[in-house]
Amino acid sequence: LERLTMLVLTEGEAVLVVPELEAPRVSPGAFEVRPWRETEDPVAVVASLAGGARSAAIGDETWASFLLRLQDAMPDTVFGTASGLMRALRIRKDDDELTALREAGHAVDRVVAALSAMEFAGKTERHLAREVAAMAEAEGHDPLGFAIVASGPNGASPHHEPTERVIARGDLVVVDFGGRRNGYCSDTTRTFSAGEPTAEQAAAFEVLARAQAAAVEAVRPGIEAQHIDRVARAVIRDAGYGPRFIHRTGHGIGMDVHEHPYLVEGNDEPLEPGMAFSVEPGIYLAGEWGMRIEDIVCVTEDGVERLNRSERILFRV
Secondary structure: OOOOOOOEEOOOEEEEEEEEHHHHHHOOOOOOOEEEEOOOOOOHHHHHOOOOEEEEEEEEOOOHHHHHHHHHHHOOOOOOOOHHHHHHHOOOOOHHHHHHHHHHHHHHHHHHHHHHHOOOOEEHHHHHHHHHHHHHOOOOOOOEEEEEEEEHHHHHHOOOOOOOOEEOOOOOOEEEEEOOOOOOOOOOEEEEEEEOOOOHHHHHHHHHHHHHHHHHHHOOOOOOOHHHHHHHHHHHHHHOHHHHHOOEEEEEEOOOOEEEEOOOOOOOEEEOOEEEEEEEOOOOOOHHHHHHEEEEEEEEEEEEEEEOOOOOOEOOO
């Protein structure tokens, strides 16, 4: 998006400034569309629409190159971030948004079901990641945003990039993938064992499954976001794996895969109906293996709804 696209909101007016060549892709909505030609300066168009505003809130996604030019074009305007405004608008999903998230979740559930019937051994991580992406796209996703396939010792790196490592019998394989479907995101993680897991791995997975289940069951309106993290962490800590859980328990999801609220110590924000987020504890033994279970859930008026339905087991593949 090296060409400027910006929604300009002033009192009583909303105008989408968009490159002329992209205008046909814009769906009719509750705003005017102002295409700009290649011979125009889009920053000047935005500045004219802003009408000498004394202050302006800018979305975090705005490129610095555009912001710096806007500041030059509007020297008397005080610029700030719109993140707080957008957060309040996006943190609670309406029924249509929840339907989109639910459908995206069910689509990746079908991919998990297909994966559970495959044999992983002998494939490279990259090969399996490509298969995951193709299956997700066949289920209606846009080209996949990410597909983490982390086998053996690579599983201890939560954000591992797939490599040419060949999956071997005896490996644990963490598969974490998601993307956008009809404008809203999916994100799920399941752990697979290429062959039979060791007794230690099987026992650790039982701990992990209990931690994830306890965290999901703790979700309800009014509970602080950090409480969900504490619940998952307590189960893992009490089993002796506390230092092996090295990230927060979850993140919000919607039009972006990472949004507010974040389930992390220090976030005392109360959960509200309509909030949707991941619950994804993990256990990681550096140099050996890793495991994670991730579901998207939604806060309801009286509890929680899981938006993923696939089994939460250590799949043998």
